[in-house]
Amino acid sequence: MTTLAIKDLQNLPVRLTSGHRLCAGCGESIIAKQILMGSEDDIVVSLSTGCFEVSTTVFPYTSWNVPYVHTAFGNGAATCAGVETAYNALHKKGKVPQNVNFVNFAGDGATYDIGLQALSGAMERGHRMLYVCLNNEAYMNTGIQRSSATQMGAQTTTSWPGAVSSGKKEFSKDLTQIMVAHNIPYVAQVSPHNWRDTVTKAQKAFACGGPAFINALSPCPRGWRFPSDQTIAMAKLGVETCVWPLFEVVNGKYELTGESARIASGKVEKKPVMDWISCQGRYKHLLSDRWAPVIEQIQTEIDRRWNKLIKLTELD
Amino acid sequence: MAQDIAINGDNAVALAWRQIDPDVCAAYPITPQTIIVEKFAEYVANGEVTTEFVCVESEHSALTLCTSSASAGARTFTATASQGLAYMWEMLPITAAMRVPLIMAVANRAVSGPININNDHGDAMAARDCGWLMLFSENVQEAYDMSIVAPRIAEHHEVQLPCMVNLDGFVLTHAIERMTVLDTQKIKDFVGEHKPLYPLLDTKHPVSHGNMDGPDYYYPHKYQSVKAMEKALEVCEEVFREFKEISGREYHLVEEYRCDDADYVAIVLGSSFGTMKATVDLLRDKGMKVGCAMPRVFRPWPAEALAKVAEGKKAVVVFDKHLSIGSYGPMFPEVVAAASDLDKMPKMYNVIYGLGGADATVAGFEKSLEAVAAGTAEKIHYLGVRQ
Numbered sequence: 001m002t003t004l005a006i007k008d009l010q011n012l013p014v015r016l017t018s019g020h021r022l023c024a025g026c027g028e029s030i031i032a033k034q035i036l037m038g039s040e041d042d043i044v045v046s047l048s049t050g051c052f053e054v055s056t057t058v059f060p061y062t063s064w065n066v067p068y069v070h071t072a073f074g075n076g077a078a079t080c081a082g083v084e085t086a087y088n089a090l091h092k093k094g095k096v097p098q099n100v101n102f103v104n105f106a107g108d109g110a111t112y113d114i115g116l117q118a119l120s121g122a123m124e125r126g127h128r129m130l131y132v133c134l135n136n137e138a139y140m141n142t143g144i145q146r147s148s149a150t151q152m153g154a155q156t157t158t159s160w161p162g163a164v165s166s167g168k169k170e171f172s173k174d175l176t177q178i179m180v181a182h183n184i185p186y187v188a189q190v191s192p193h194n195w196r197d198t199v200t201k202a203q204k205a206f207a208c209g210g211p212a213f214i215n216a217l218s219p220c221p222r223g224w225r226f227p228s229d230q231t232i233a234m235a236k237l238g239v240e241t242c243v244w245p246l247f248e249v250v251n252g253k254y255e256l257t258g259e260s261a262r263i264a265s266g267k268v269e270k271k272p273v274m275d276w277i278s279c280q281g282r283y284k285h286l287l288s289d290r291w292a293p294v295i296e297q298i299q300t301e302i303d304r305r306w307n308k309l310i311k312l313t314e315l316d
Numbered sequence: 317m318a319q320d321i322a323i324n325g326d327n328a329v330a331l332a333w334r335q336i337d338p339d340v341c342a343a344y345p346i347t348p349q350t351i352i353v354e355k356f357a358e359y360v361a362n363g364e365v366t367t368e369f370v371c372v373e374s375e376h377s378a379l380t381l382c383t384s385s386a387s388a389g390a391r392t393f394t395a396t397a398s399q400g401l402a403y404m405w406e407m408l409p410i411t412a413a414m415r416v417p418l419i420m421a422v423a424n425r426a427v428s429g430p431i432n433i434n435n436d437h438g439d440a441m442a443a444r445d446c447g448w449l450m451l452f453s454e455n456v457q458e459a460y461d462m463s464i465v466a467p468r469i470a471e472h473h474e475v476q477l478p479c480m481v482n483l484d485g486f487v488l489t490h491a492i493e494r495m496t497v498l499d500t501q502k503i504k505d506f507v508g509e510h511k512p513l514y515p516l517l518d519t520k521h522p523v524s525h526g527n528m529d530g531p532d533y534y535y536p537h538k539y540q541s542v543k544a545m546e547k548a549l550e551v552c553e554e555v556f557r558e559f560k561e562i563s564g565r566e567y568h569l570v571e572e573y574r575c576d577d578a579d580y581v582a583i584v585l586g587s588s589f590g591t592m593k594a595t596v597d598l599l600r601d602k603g604m605k606v607g608c609a610m611p612r613v614f615r616p617w618p619a620e621a622l623a624k625v626a627e628g629k630k631a632v633v634v635f636d637k638h639l640s641i642g643s644y645g646p647m648f649p650e651v652v653a654a655a656s657d658l659d660k661m662p663k664m665y666n667v668i669y670g671l672g673g674a675d676a677t678v679a680g681f682e683k684s685l686e687a688v689a690a691g692t693a694e695k696i697h698y699l700g701v702r703q
Binding site for chain 1: 339340342366367368370371372373374376377380381382383384385386387388389390392406407410414516517518519522523524525526527528529530533
């Protein structure tokens, strides 16, 4: 297995090259590189339509040094499953003797919303593949529209704050729990600021022998309205405020990891959600007195989910 | 050894694929295609094929999974009908643009709404502009034979396009007919080993499939598909010739029946070609010089062969089992275009028939053709509709 020493990681083959067209400060390529470091074997990458796809494969160029396939928006899981199925057929006939891993990267629109059916189907069928959601909490590729991953109160171009609106009205869907409910061998949440945690989880996901799902928080400077040199700091803050807990579920057993484990054990204090809200332009309107109750509501929901997660880790 | 059996159209398709033994099949059941996946699942369960069989959660995923499987280098097939094909629609042009030679049986059925499970060509016709090769069958034997020739055409390195094998829902899918089965080894030799181009699973030579095109590449890429379709006309003829050698059965881009000395020709698609042949015999007995033809290959459109059929005729009557409401049947304008370069263009008529499983009878066809000969036919006629 690949060691986690930085000097070893930097000697790994470059699977996603520089020169792609993602925005400055985008979290997606950082996360993808960390995930790809988790596979020692050859790998085939599929992408659902979205920022990552349009930014890395504008013909006649490609940023991919590994086999890559994209078909459409809502079917990344089926696309990845198709390659895995072909591998199973050709491997047993000796036509593709090498070991190969399979990963699909998709945004939250392609995962939480339009691609949920295909994702659910592929996980239930047990394809040996990793599905990674690059969750930047809105449809960023089409210009920052709300998704079911968008947090309550956030401004998007389809959930404007206004005279009678505080931004998005609903809490985000807890997709990671939905994936846990598929009873697949490996589910996790990651954040790019904790590369050691992310690479370790990717290694476990690829080694689990079946379907695996990783939900990654992917800060988006354009959509969240923060300076593009703050991506990693923003990701870290998401974990420190328990907006985005780091945890894994291995064969049904929950475990907190990284900063989240330290917060749960009382070694580190949990930061208030206000810290998260006050440094992102998408929540700027919430800072007026009028919407103070919304911030309270958000804090209450984050606490509720965090406490529930801790309870889940106490189960055998 | 060739052997005659009694079998329905769906089972005949499944049997052809058992004999081919593809690498991958992913499909979702839908009437009247369901028997194909059920039968194939039975072959899988009994170890009669080596195929990886995936029961996907939808047709959208069925075609997606098959497309990337074919991109990965596996010989792949699927089957659908009606709403299933409609649900696949987003993927149809993507599959074709990715130039993957997968095969899909389509058990032609009316498209909702109103919901209707019976046969017409509404599903296939709504898919005709997606860049797929499209073959049609008149009977169960042909559904079987087309399933065997399809991979040879689709996988040809100068074609590289997906192919639909169409068979009429219920009329063929569920009707038991006598059929000659070919020897499995003969079929395997005929279809040959799959030699995929630029497969994803050649991990030593990584390629990107399904990239984004700007206007400077989108249009040229479409034009490359045009050239592949043109090449496919030639390849179809080559493959049909080779198929005759192993089967004794002869196929053409356009099948003709008693057309040579005819004054009138009916053009019709699918199982109704048989009904039309019976009508032609009846009308010939009554002294009307009539023939009929069927575009076996619907995509690429065999315009030249159809122009030859139309040449010198008084009238050509196009029978469409689908309707572009507010315009004509889908095949009519294409036949008109095919005949438009003739020195003397025949009169052109369109008959709409059989929608949603409405009866397609000899009596109805006879009446339509007699009205044309009598000069009383309307340009577009809705045969047998209760008004």
